[in-house]
Amino acid sequence: MTDSRPRLDHVVLWVRDPIAAAGFYEKAVGLEPLRVDEFAAGEVSFPSVRLNEETILDLAPRDRAHGMDMLPGAADSAGHPVNHVCLSLPAAAFDALRARLQEHGVPVTGLSHDAYGARGHARRSFYFRDPDGNVLEARHYDWGSGQEL
Structure with missing residues (x-):
């Protein structure tokens, strides 16, 4: 039987320095960092940290807010x-x-x-x-x- 209840997949947090933020969440909070090396190499837009097997926190760089154009006004959420x-x-x-x-x-x-x-x-x-x-x-x-x- 498949559980069809909605699940929280991810939350996007605006951060100044995604690598430093990933370090904070790893060292101070104890979460597993994801895609940090790929972000540092310019291969992905942001790193993440794993909260549990189903949920991650994405660490989006504030200076790239202009690229968050999935719907009108989305870029305005940077800093909020x-x-x-x-x-x-x-x-x-x-x-x-x-x-x-x-x-x-x-x-x-x-x-x-x-x-x-x-x-x-x-x-x-x-x-x-x-x-x-x-x-x-x-x-x-x-x-x-x-x-x-």
Whole structure:
């Protein structure tokens, strides 16, 4: 049986330096970089980082916004990031991310509790910014307790 539910494939984030952004997402956030060497060699338009087996974050260079002409006005979105992107993690990975961000000197907010999201109420969450000002939220539900939501 095929699961035909919609899935989030990718989110495009505007960044000043895609290679530096990929490094941030790899080292501070722990995501796998994709196509960085190909981008550096001029073979692809942007690199990405893998969030999970189904979803990636594309790191689009702001200075190439003029080429984003898939529909009228699309190039005008450069410099207007989404409000935030939320990463949902198991409890241990949530704790590891927070520690890794702090080790890299990335400011993080205090913990929020019981915030509502796609899987119900999250146990804990916090926010941080990438070097380009994109806001990310990290959260976990009850995954650390063996209770999957």
